[in-house]
Amino acid sequence: MAYSDKVLEHYENPRNVGSFDKDETGVATGMVGAPACGDVMKLQIKVNDKGIIEDARFKTYGCGSAIASSSLVTEWVKGKTLDEAMTIRNTQIAEELALPPVKIHCSILAEDAIKAAIEDYRIKNESLPQVSAE
């Protein structure tokens, strides 16, 4: 099966590959996997004190489409608030990368990875005292 140019571009030059220290302040980790194809995806976000995602990293073991999907979302989430990042949908990822129907699950994996990272951030931070923004 042929990959689209955009998938190949991300596959050959993946953005934001790597890891943050998971215990660093503001860092949250989302890990998901797709049983159907065995792909495993780790996506990390670094959130600043204004609640904005200022950086992201990923590590994905899977096909080209899974790598491209995670590379793309690490670019998309940067500069977004958590609520904005929550609105990213797999259909947008699939459309941007021109994924064929059999590869839609790769974009679902990337959407779920972002959601898992945001959920991890919220769980980690809900125990902290609430500071009102003046």
Next chain:
Amino acid sequence: MSIDFTRNYFELFDLPQKFRLDILRMSEVWRNIQNQIHPDKHVNGSQYEKRLAMQWATYVNEGLVTLRDPVSRARYLLSLHGFDTHEETDTRMPADFLMEQMSWHEAVYDAFHNKNINMLNELFNQLREVIAAGESKLGQLIDDEGNYSAAVTEVRKLCFLQSFSQDITQSIERLEQ
């Protein structure tokens, strides 16, 4: 044997609806059925009879393939009990399991890039053991405990492990070329 598409695959092969299965007996029954319905026996039959024999042969073969592989057998058994393994849609897995998968993948990646076939073979053998242990756990969860939701998780884990074992095999083959 009369043709009846409403029988599930276990009923078809006259086997108890269990994960632990007598594969030899299933193969025997399969051969008997195939002998009875071989298309050559219907050369003088009507078009309808030929078509029916063909469909029945297909159904019986699907049954054999489904029950022969432990993971697909477990998936099928769970579906008979009303449990779906959601392998296409549900991406949540226990975090420690995914972490472990990550480090396995890293080890294979390193071994491949260092052209270390011995290490790949060793990882493959370790993985086979983990898969065998998972399959025996399925027998315990389904047949002994009737714990179907835990068995769903186990099937989902084994999906990862099976596809991972194919990855290692491919890496070994590429290095051996």
